[in-house]
Amino acid sequence: MSETKKYKKVAYYPGCALEGTAHAYNRSTKALGKELGLELDEVDNWNCCGAMEVKNIDPKIQTYLSSRVMSIAANDMGHDVVMAPCNGCYHNLKKAEYDLSHDEKSKQVVEKLSAKAGHETYKAGQIETIHALDWIKDAIGEEGLKERVKKSLSGMKIANYYGCMYTRPRHIFPEKDQGPGSESTTQPHFMDDLLEAAGAENVDFPLKTACCGGAHTLSDSDTSTKLVLNIIEAAEASGAEVIATECPTCHSGLEMHQIRAEKVLGRKTNVKIVYFTQLLGLAMGLSPRKVGIQENISDSIGLLKEKGLT
Template structure:
């Protein structure tokens, strides 16, 4: 186990890497994540001078440069004195974890990182200095289900939710060494952290077999029709499982589900009524925050009427 996973950490205050999507299409996720953290007494300190993690585009052109871009954010986290950084975006979380792995196992990545960091005038990040965690890890480990249940008093009771994690949250397995260790660890095959947190707030999690299916988000521009079909499969399966809501924890997945839900109805005549909400929006509402406070008005597939009917408006 890497040394950063061996030492205990307080997660009451962590470095926060929002990434590009949360300052754009995923702004409601950014807003609701911060609001939930504040309501739970947790503190997020944004990484100073952070940069794009390289997303998918840079990785496809030069994977070593992409590793450097992610490693730079880890170096900036260290410079601030933090040894934990929270990345709520699945793509960012994946890329920062991958950079950690590559710098521990790939000599070319180490050399490229050192060379570019030298030219940029900052120290080259060494693996093991910073632990990257997801928003789900953060709330589960810093607060836990028992305290969350106490704070939310079952406000989501009766709400049937399909928890959708997307394909990058646990893949590939080797860059997530903390998973599949039994006990309270996350599962690569059937992730449950979001299920656990929302159940603590009173929600009924339906048995949803497409938790980690791909939404086609990476191909939304190049092959929109395929993306629509992939999303429609997720939406119709969630409804067939009895879900009223799909809970998300990735801005790309969330946007993809919303856009292609509308596109499927307009182009294919396939209407679905399941609502799409970030898990942080749901937790925020359960904690008594207003719809505006958690950014519900920014969701494209407007869930406000449904939430009001549920007494969450």
């Protein structure tokens, strides 16, 4: 079945990063959705999910922050699916869903804070949180993408990098690891599947879910540089020309520490860092500008020209 009715219209939670450093991810996600005829209804007056920082002050505040976003999408806007392209947002919404259905104390704190803040309390099960990968995979699917490819990514060697928050900890993703067709938390493949459908050649990349040190990208830069360099060099050793990303923290971490490794450690690498939504957009015939290629720090325009994607 190449077409399903699933996810044709979803609540859209871009999050703070997509309005700042990851503007290119926001632009390309919206452009891709439009091109594929999928409707994104942005969550009204959303707030930050707390990223990887607020949980260190108190995990229950983070649960509240995510619950407010889900409450607006479900109660005020009547959605039953919310899509978050950012791994941090996606992870936190999933974590909140898990905590609200497993931890009585989290539930009590969320009830209390929601009442004080004057909005309806989010209740576990009201909405399904999905990632941009689930969105394209289920709403369009590989067959659907193949039918729509205008400029194949053929000849482009890609290492698919998923990072931490898309798969870990596994207990907050009950729909994963459910056998054929489901996503795997140890060897994720949704991005591989989609890019392959768009013609790309995925390389055998062992560090798909390695950590880029994103949480300490500025507070412990030396560690982050080491971790990023390891990922980038492994990708290059696997023969990749491009690392495809689906997380703004990973994406900017890879871009930032690729430069830092060059300047501080004298280790220059050439692999390009591109969001998977940008790559799919290009394959659907959108121009590099439309998918925000010029907004990336990693300059991939030369490579894209070479591959006939501009």
